[in-house]
Each structure stands twice: as structure tokens, then as C-alpha cells.
Amino acid sequence: xxxxxxxxxxxxxxxxxxxxxxxxxxxxxxxxxxxxxxxxxxxxxxxxxxxxxxxxxxxxxxxxxxxxxxxxxxxxxxxxxxxxxxxxxxxxxxxxxxxxxxxxxxxxxxxxxxxxxxxxxxxxxxxxxxxxxxxxxxxxxxxxxxxxxxxxxxxxxxxxxxxxxxxxxxxxxxxxxxxxxxxxxxxxxxxxxxxxxxxxxxxxxxxxxxxxxxxxxxxxxxxxxxxxxxxxxxxxxxxxxxxxxxxxxxxxxxxxxxxxxxxxxxxxxxxxxxxxxxxxxxxxxxxxxxxxxxxxxxxxxxxxxxxxxxxxxxxxxxxxxxxxxxxxxxxxxxxxxxxxxxx
Amino acid sequence: xxxxxxxxxxxxxxxxxxxxxxxxxxxxxxxxxxxxxxxxxxxxxxxxxxxxxxxxxxxxxxxxxxxxxxxxxxxxxxxxxxxxxxxxxxxxxxxxxxxxxxxxxxxxxxxxxxxxxxxxxxxxxxxxxxxxxxxxxxxxxxxxxxxxxxxxxxxxxxxxxxxxxxxxxxxxxxxxxxxxxxxxxxxxxxxxxxxxxxxxxxxxxxxxxxxxxxxxxxxxxxxxxxxxxxxxxxxxxxxxxxxxxxxxxxxxxxxxxxxxxxxxxxxxxxxxxxxxxxxxxxxxxxxxxxxxxxxxxxxxxxxxxxxxxxxxx
Numbered sequence: 206x207x208x209x210x211x212x213x214x215x216x217x218x219x220x221x222x223x224x225x226x227x228x229x230x231x232x233x234x235x236x237x238x239x240x241x242x243x244x245x246x247x248x249x250x251x252x253x254x255x256x257x258x259x260x261x262x263x264x265x266x267x268x269x270x271x272x273x274x275x276x277x278x279x280x281x282x283x284x285x286x287x288x289x290x291x292x293x294x295x296x297x298x299x300x301x302x303x304x305x306x307x308x309x310x311x312x313x314x315x316x317x318x319x320x321x322x323x324x325x326x327x328x329x330x331x332x333x334x335x336x337x338x339x340x341x342x343x344x345x346x347x348x349x350x351x352x353x354x355x356x357x358x359x360x361x362x363x364x365x366x367x368x369x370x371x372x373x374x375x376x377x378x379x380x381x382x383x384x385x386x387x388x389x390x391x392x393x394x395x396x397x398x399x400x401x402x403x404x405x406x407x408x409x410x411x412x413x414x415x416x417x418x419x420x421x422x423x424x425x426x427x428x429x430x431x432x433x434x435x436x437x438x439x440x441x442x443x444x445x446x447x448x449x450x451x452x453x454x455x456x457x458x459x460x461x462x463x464x465x466x467x468x469x470x471x472x473x474x475x476x477x478x479x480x481x482x483x484x485x486x487x488x489x490x491x492x493x494x495x496x497x498x499x500x501x502x503x504x505x506x507x508x509x510x511x512x513x514x515x516x517x518x519x520x521x522x523x524x525x526x527x528x529x530x531x532x533x534x535x536x537x538x539x540x541x542x543x544x545x546x547x548x
Numbered sequence: 549x550x551x552x553x554x555x556x557x558x559x560x561x562x563x564x565x566x567x568x569x570x571x572x573x574x575x576x577x578x579x580x581x582x583x584x585x586x587x588x589x590x591x592x593x594x595x596x597x598x599x600x601x602x603x604x605x606x607x608x609x610x611x612x613x614x615x616x617x618x619x620x621x622x623x624x625x626x627x628x629x630x631x632x633x634x635x636x637x638x639x640x641x642x643x644x645x646x647x648x649x650x651x652x653x654x655x656x657x658x659x660x661x662x663x664x665x666x667x668x669x670x671x672x673x674x675x676x677x678x679x680x681x682x683x684x685x686x687x688x689x690x691x692x693x694x695x696x697x698x699x700x701x702x703x704x705x706x707x708x709x710x711x712x713x714x715x716x717x718x719x720x721x722x723x724x725x726x727x728x729x730x731x732x733x734x735x736x737x738x739x740x741x742x743x744x745x746x747x748x749x750x751x752x753x754x755x756x757x758x759x760x761x762x763x764x765x766x767x768x769x770x771x772x773x774x775x776x777x778x779x780x781x782x783x784x785x786x787x788x789x790x791x792x793x794x795x796x797x798x799x800x801x802x803x804x805x806x807x808x809x810x811x812x813x814x815x816x817x818x819x820x821x822x823x824x825x826x827x828x829x830x831x832x833x834x835x836x837x838x839x840x841x842x843x844x845x846x847x848x849x850x851x852x853x854x855x856x857x858x859x860x861x
Contacts, residue, residue: 213653217642224641384637392603392633393697394626395654548603 210395214403219410221377232411236365236419243484244354244427255321258284258293264307267332268297271324285310295321297329350430350515358423359510360483362416366442367477367503369415370449371456371470374404378457379466388548397547401454408446416442433513437520441513441527445506448530451537452502458544477503505529553612554579554701554732555600560609562595569595570606571756582723582733584747586740586846588858592756593736594634597705600734601631614700627656630699632690634706640679644670644689647678648696655697664692668722684715691722702726704735708742720745738858740846752850759853768844771852773802773814777821780810780838781829790834798824803852810838814848 207213222228254272258279259265265278279287284296288310295311295318307329311318381387391397408415423429431438456473460466480494481487481503490498498504509526512518520527557575561568570592577583585593598604600611602618602625611618616625638647648661658664665671668688673681681689687707694702707723708716716739723746726733737743743750744764751761760767768774781790795813796804800821803814815821818841829836850858 208649208653210653213650217639217646217650220646221639221641381639385633385635386637386639388603389631389633389636389638389693390654392601392626392629392631393651393654394623394656 211399211403211406214395214399215406215410218377218403218407222373222407222411232365232369233414233418236361237422240354240358240361240419240422241426243357255295255317255324256293257295257297257321257325258287260284260296260298264297264299264329267329268325270332271328274321274324274328294318295325297325350432352427354423354427355429355515356486356511357484358419358427358429359514360507362419362442362510363445363481363503363507364478364483365415365419366412366445366506367449367474369411370408370446371453371474373408374450374453375457375466375470376463377404378454379460379463382457382461382546382548383463385548391547401541401545404454405447405450408450409443412442412446415446429514431514432517434519437518437523438510438513440520441506441509441523441530444527444530444534445502448502448534448537451534451541454541455537455544458541459546477501480504482507500529502530502533552579553577554614555734556610556612557596557600558610560596560599560611561607562592562599562604563607568756570599572609573751573753573756573758575751575758577732577734579732580730581748582727582735582746584743584750585734585736585753586738586743586747586750586850586858587736587753588738588850588856591738591753593738593753594705596753597703597734597736598633601629601703602626627697628700630694630697630702632694632702632704632707634709636690638678638686638689638693640677642678643675644678644681645674647689648692651693652696658696658698661696664696667695668692669718682715684711684718687711687715687719688722691719700732702731702733704733706736706738708737708739716742740850740858744846750846752846752853754850754854760849764846767846767849771814771844771849773816773844773848773852775815775818775821776842776844776848777813777815777818777825778810778838778840778842779813779825779836781834781836791832794832795825795828798828800824814844814852 254275256275256277257268258277259268260279260281262278265276268274268276277293279296281298284293284298287293288296294315295309298308298310300306300308307326309322309325311322313319313322378387381390390400420431424431452473453470456469457466460469480490480498481501482498483503487495487498487504499508505526509518509523512522512526553576555575555577557573560570560573562570573592573596575583575596585596587593595604599606600613602613602622613625614628618625642650644665645661648664652658652661652664659667665674668691670685670688670692673685678686678689691704691707694704704723708719711719720742723733723735727746735742735746747764749761749763750767751758752767753759760770762770790811792804792806792811795801795811798821800815800817801813802816803812805812813821813825822839822841826836847858850856
């Protein structure tokens with residue numbers, strides 16, 4: 206059994222991988238660091254308190270009725286300086302006679318300034334006796350499943366599958382071709398399909414790590430939900446790995462240098478990072494290009510993973526995305542077999 | 549089965565774009581012999597051996613390997629051949645033993661990885677990474693990879709190129725052992741000492757053609773000289789000029805050439821030529837500064853046939 210070429214070739218993949226510390230870092234630590242960084246940057250913060258200044262005790266008192274404002278009373282000169290340097294978002298001052306009333310000094314191109322203007326005016330109007338025409342009450346929504354991190358984790362998983370599946374086989378093959386190892390190995394009776402299959406098998410062995418790490422990290426640290434069928438989730442990841450690995454084989458089928466391979470891989474992956482909705486929804490692109498975006502393999506994986514994890518989709522709801530991935534697998538693998546050069 | 553043809557090549561041709569790499573060659577290698585393809589870089593040796601190995605397709609001509617043909621019997625042939633290519637870099641991160649286990653897994657039968665290690669005397673490097681081996685050790689590992697299928701025919705393409713003299717001799721010893729064990733070997737080389745020492749028969753290639761073929765002894769005898777005398781004379785002192793014609797006219801001298809300030813004579817009888825040369829130089833009044841003689845080699849055969857040295861290019 207251990208003398209089967211497929212076993213030996215897969216062992217070679219494993220040995221080359223674990224003896225390359227950089228590979229370990231990029232494929233395992235990096236996705237976690239990215240998820241953690243973005244998760245922290247886009248975490249849901251408690252509503253922010255805005256700093257404002259008032260030039261009279263009466264105005265300061267009126268503004269303090271609003272809990273979202275942090276009010277300081279300052280001399281007119283100092284208040285002017287604070288608003289200009291951004292230490293406060295707004296200054297409330299009494300208007301000159303004869304018009305009277307209140308003057309708000311703020312930068313209307315700054316969202317904080319506009320928000321401070323609304324809150325300050327509302328507080329002063331109420332303090333001056335305005336009654337609300339209709340009463341409103343708040344219901345706060347901060348459910349897991351609708352936060353940015355919930356959106357992000359499936360995107361990162363999809364991106365990880367794509368990156369690992371394309372770089373891994375692609376680089377190994379181009380490197381072996383460059384070193385004439387590929388030529389040496391086809392000078393033996395080795396079955397050629399075993400050579401190509403060993404890449405797929407090795408990706409399958411790594412899949413629990415590739416997907417498991419960001420998934421477990423998201424679930425454990427941020428409570429990202431896993432609402433759908435787990436079998437469908439695994440199935441999607443397996444299909445995606447096969448489709449992207451076939452893409453990696455196709456990219457590497459004739460290239461002779463690492464530089465050319467890097468170029469081709471970036472050309473393939475960078476547009477998908479942007480278009481397929483890893484970091485923001487692909488719905489933001491014009492309707493005209495939506496059919497193209499939907500046909501991209503990365504869009505299919507990410508849409509399927511989001512539907513599964515966040516909306517609880519099972520096999521049936523993920524069928525369109527599975528069909529897209531299956532089509533890419535068949536086309537890329539077929540072309541790779543046809544175009545592959547063993548020397 | 550000594551005497552049976554292990555490899556037969558007829559009228560082989562191969563052209564790359566505008567370069568004729570192999571220009572109509574015929575070869576016959578008998579079972580049990582070690583045959584050498586000798587020639588300078590670019591002579592077409594590697595193209596020829598790679599066509600025989602089934603890695604390159606010929607434009608025309610016939611190749612029979614162990615009585616089989618590549619277009620109909622490739623899978624069978626692959627099991628029976630041991631191949632070492634020029635400039636293969638094996639996976640650097642694998643150990644020697646892992647590399648051999650990998651190659652062994654491709655063949656139905658043959659010695660185990662341990663046995664192959666022993667055959668090339670790399671036992672002490674069993675668990676070393678391939679990347680940490682010296683040039684000679686890498687070459688021996690490549691040889692072991694060619695042996696794990698217990699091949700009926702062994703192809704070695706420039707097995708010692710780039711090695712230091714000690715590593716080269718070590719590899720020669722190994723190849724001589726395989727020879728003694730009755731293996732059939734085709735090797736290419738541009739080192740004439742290598743061909744002379746290892747090969748029962750040699751074909752000399754130049755510009756895609758075989759320009760001479762036979763045992764080293766036959767080839768050397770064919771140029772009609774047994775010895776080469778090389779000397780330098782201080783020709784510029786007191787305005788005397790060495791008279792080459794006079795030297796060429798001496799008895800037993802077949803050829804006179806000058807090279808890098810030295811004079812080379814191809815002679816048949818050393819014991820007559822050297823005293824004759826000393827007399828002639830004395831007569832011309834030119835002092836001798838350097839004198840060397842050696843028995844004719846395959847290098848001299850190549851020079852005789854082409855006017856160039858094997859390692860000129």
C-alpha cells in the first residue's frame with residue numbers, strides 16, 4: 206500500500222509542505238491574522254459620544270440633556286480654536302442681535318459635524334419647550350449573522366481555498382518543470398494521472414486545516430454562526446478545492462518560469478478578490494456585470510458558504526453555485542489534461 | 549544474452565527549428581556492452597539519447613529498444629529502462645531514502661530503496677536531505693534512481709559532468725561494477741578519458757553525425773599514429789626560426805601542428821622520433837624548453853578527424 210505511486214507522490218507533497226516553514230505560515234497563520242485584524246477593525250462599537258462645545262452656561266446645560274453629546278463650556282475664542290482643530294465637532298453660540306437664537310459652527314462635510322448639529326439642535330429645541338409630535342421607541346439589533354465579521358469569514362474561507370488550491374499545485378509543477386524533475390519522472394513508468402491526482406489528494410488532506418482554522422476561529426472568537434447543513438458546507442469546500450486545483454493545473458500546464466506562473470496566477474485571482482465579494486458585497490457592481498460575477502468560481506463558493514452559514518441553506522439551495530463550480534472543474538481539468546506539457 | 553542487439557537505431561534525424569541536431573545516425577548496441585557516445589557539447593549526443601529514451605520524438609528514422617518500439621510498447625519499455633538525465637535536480641526537501649522510495653514505487657520490480665543505496669554507496673547519507681548532498685553524491689543518487697527498476701538497459705547522459713576528479717573516479721568505479729555485473733549501458737560524455745576507461749565501444753559524434761565508431765583501441769589505431777610528441781622551443785632567440793617543414797620530413801612523423809606556442813607531432817615510433825627530433829633541433833640550433841609525449845588517445849582521434857578539441861566549445 207505504501208508503495209503505491211499515488212501514496213508516495215502524496216507523501217512527497219506532504220514532506221515538501223511541512224518542511225517549508227513559509228508555506229505553513231502563509232496558508233495557516235495568515236488567514237487567521239487577517240480575520241482577526243479585520244474583525245477588530247470592523248467590530249460593532251457602542252454608539253459613539255460626540256464632543257461639542259458651548260459658549261454660555263445655558264446652552265451647555267441644554268446640550269447636556271442629550272446623552273450622546275459630551276459637552277464642554279468654553280470661551281468664544283477657545284471654542285473657535287477647538288472646532289477648527291477638530292477637538293470638538295461643533296460649537297453652539299448665541300446668535301448676534303437682532304435675530305437672536307443659536308448659531309452652530311461645524312464642518313458640514315464631516316459626518317460627525319452633521320450628526321452633532323442634529324443632536325445639538327434637538328437638545329436645544331427640547332430644552333426650549335418643543336414637544337415631539339409622535340413618540341418613538343428603539344429596538345436594538347446586534348444579532349450574530351448580520352455583522353461584518355459574519356459576512357467576512359465565509360469570504361476569507363473562499364479566498365483561502367482559492368489561493369491554496371491554485372498556488373500549491375501551480376508552484377510545485379512549475380518548479381519541477383524548471384528543475385527538469387518533471388521530465389525525469391515521466392522517464393519512469395509512473396502513471397501520469399497519479400502525479401496529477403496526488404495534488405488533489407494532498408489538497409483534500411489539507412482541507413480540514415485550510416477551512417477548519419478560519420471557521421473555528423470565527424465561531425470561537427466572534428461567534429460566527431453555522432446555521433446550514435454541515436455536510437453541504439463540506440461538500441462545497443471539496444468541490445471548490447477540486448475546481449481551483451484544476452485551475453492551478455491548467456495555469457501550470459505549460460509555464461516554465463516561476464515569474465510567468467506568478468503573473469498568470471495573479472491575473473486569475475486578483476480580479477476575483479475584487480469582484481467576488483470577499484470584503485464587500487458584489488452587489489455593489491453594476492447590474493450589467495452581475496451575470497459575469499455570478500459565473501466566477503470564487504463568487505459561487507462565497508455565495509454558497511454565506512447562504513449555508515448565515516441563512517442555513519442546505520444542498521438544494523446551494524445547487525446553482527455547485528453547478529458553477531462543477532462546470533469550472535470539468536472545463537479546467539479537461540483543458541489541463543489536453544495542454545499539459547511534461548517537460 | 550550477450551551479442552543480441554539491445555538498441556538499434558537506423559538513419560535517425562531530428563531538427564529543432566533551423567538547427568539539425570541529429571543528422572542521420574545509425575547505432576547498434578549489444579546486450580551486455582557499455583557503449584559510449586563521445587563528442588563535444590552540441591554534437592547531438594543528448595538529443596540522440598533522449599530519442600532512445602522515448603522522451604523526444606525523432607523526425608525520421610527507426611529506434612528499436614530491447615526489440616520494442618516507443619510508439620507501440622512504451623509502458624513495457626518504461627519498466628525495463630534505467631535513465632539518468634543531464635541536469636535533473638531532485639526534490640531538495642526529501643531525504644535520500646525518501647527519494648529512492650518514491651522512484652521505486654513507480655516500478656513493478658527491482659531492488660528496494662535500501663539495496664539501491666548500497667549499490668551506490670550512499671548508506672551513510674540515507675536520512676540526509678537531497679539539498680545537502682555534494683555534487684558527486686547527488687549524481688550517485690541520480691544513478692540509484694535509475695537502478696531501482698532493475699533495468700535491462702541503462703542510459704547515462706553525461707554522468708560525471710561538473711564533478712571534481714575524485715567524485716568522477718568514484719562514479720567510474722560504480723559504472724565499472726555495473727559493467728562487470730553484465731548490465732547494458734549507453735552513456736554520453738565529452739570526456740575522452742571516461743569513454744576510454746568505461747566503454748567497450750565508442751561512437752564519436754560531431755555536428756549530428758557519427759564520424760567514427762569502434763573500440764577505443766581500433767579508433768586510435770585508425771589514425772595511424774601511436775604517440776603524440778609535444779614540445780616548445782625558444783624560437784625567438786638569436787633570430788632563428790623553427791623550421792617545421794624539416795621536422796615534418798623526419799621519419800615516422802605523420803602530422804605537425806602548432807598550438808598555443810607548442811608544436812604537436814603525431815608519430816608512429818616514439819623511440820625513433822624523439823632522438824630524431826633532438827638531432828633536428830640541434831641541427832637548427834634551437835634550444836628545447838619543454839618536451840612531453842603521450843600515447844595517442846580518443847582526444848587525438850577527435851582532433852585528427854575534426855581539427856578541433858573535444859572541449860573547444
